[in-house]
Amino acid sequence: MVDQDTGEYITDLVGVFDLLEKDNTGNIVVVDHKTAxxxxxxxxxxxxxxxxxxxxxxxxxxxxxDRDILLRIDCLVKNKKPVFEQRYTVRTPDNDRKLVKLASDVLNAMDTGVFLPITGWQCGTCQVSSHC
Ligand code: SF4
Structure with missing residues (x-):
């Protein structure tokens, strides 16, 4: 991740896409598969x-x-009778700036010893829970 305004390297961003598609106009659609x-x-x-x-x-x-990025969630909602939900959202360059700023702020906080636990479903498999 790089600060677009200063060119400063912030951190590596590592992950895996579930699926990348092209719509009928040739635009990329990022697809994430979920159950909820x-x-x-x-x-x-x-x-x-x-x-x-x-x-x-x-x-x-x-x-x-500067193009908007189209993303879609393909979600299986675990009702008594499961429901398939397909929804869209977009991310703009402004969303990118906010994301990079957030990453930078979190890293700066960690460097200065600030730790704010945000508890949730992810705590069950957290590898740094000893810090809480
Ligand atoms: S257990 Fe892990 S995920 Fe949960 S609040 Fe603590 S650090 Fe965050």
Missing amino acids: AKKPSDSDLDQNLQFSCYGYATRILQELD
């Missing part, structure tokens, strides 16, 4: 950090410059 207990809301999708990382990485890897 309830339908994701629009704000869940618009603020989802994992999607922001996918959007940022796609812009860099596919050299999409």
Whole structure:
């Protein structure tokens, strides 16, 4: 990750896409496969950090410059009768800037010994839970 304004290297961003598709106009669509207990809301999708990382990485890897990045969640909602939910969100260059700033702020906080636990479903498999 690089600060677009200063060119400063922030950190490596490492991950795996579930699926990259092209729509009928040739634009890339980043697809993530999920199971969930309830339908994701629009704000869940618009603020989802994992999607922001996918959007940022796609812009860099596919050299999409200032274009909006289209992302889709293909989600199996675990109701009594399972429901398949397909929803879209976008990431803009402004989302990228916010993501990089967040990463930079978190790294700076860690460097100065600030640790703010954010508990949730992820705690069960956390490899640094001894810091909490
Ligand atoms: S256990 Fe891990 S994931 Fe949960 S709050 Fe602590 S550091 Fe964060």
